[in-house]
Amino acid sequence: MIKKLLFILCLSLSTIGFSQEKSIESLSAAPNPFTNNTKITFNSNTNSTIIFTVLNVLGKTVYKENLKATIGDNSFSFEKGNLLAGIYIYTLQDKENIISKRLVIK
Numbered sequence: 001m002i003k004k005l006l007f008i009l010c011l012s013l014s015t016i017g018f019s020q021e022k023s024i025e026s027l028s029a030a031p032n033p034f035t036n037n038t039k040i041t042f043n044s045n046t047n048s049t050i051i052f053t054v055l056n057v058l059g060k061t062v063y064k065e066n067l068k069a070t071i072g073d074n075s076f077s078f079e080k081g082n083l084l085a086g087i088y089i090y091t092l093q094d095k096e097n098i099i100s101k102r103l104v105i106k
Contacts, residue, residue, distance in 0.1 A: 023048070023096045024069075029078070033104035037079040040090070044069040048094045052076075054103065055089045062088070069094070080105050 026043040040052070047070055054063035062083060067076060078090075083105055091100040 022099075023094055024050070024092050024099050027092060027099050027101055029090065029101065029103055032102075033106045034080070035106045037077050038103070039075055040078050040092075041073065041075040042069075042092055042099075043073055044071060044094075046094070047071055050074075051091075051093045052078075053091045053093070054078075054083070055091070057087055057089075 023045045024042055025045070026041070028042070029038045029040050031038055044050070047068075050067045050069045052063075052065045052067055053061055056062050063078075063081070067074075085105050088103045088105065089100050090103045091098060093099075
């Protein structure tokens with residue numbers, strides 16, 4: 001009985017530790033796939049500096065930019081520049097969180 005109570009207590013304490021609110025949410029790119037540019041949108045719960053990174057399929061950083069995020073909905077335009085057609089991973093990172101999604105250039 002005591003083992004069950006300790007197990008339930010440990011389980012509830014561990015879930016409390018992992019239930020932190022994320023500072024970046026609802027990340028999306030539209031249109032995706034795109035040919036020249038796309039609009040990246042996300043929601044931020046804080047005013048902070050966000051690092052936007054694009055990685056190729058080998059994990060090499062091919063684009064990086066620092067952005068200012070405000071509380072609420074945020075968006076910015078991303079132009080492919082000299083990137084070739086293919087699949088990329090785009091990432092937004094702040095001091096607390098990192099969120100990534102897939103991006104396709106036609």
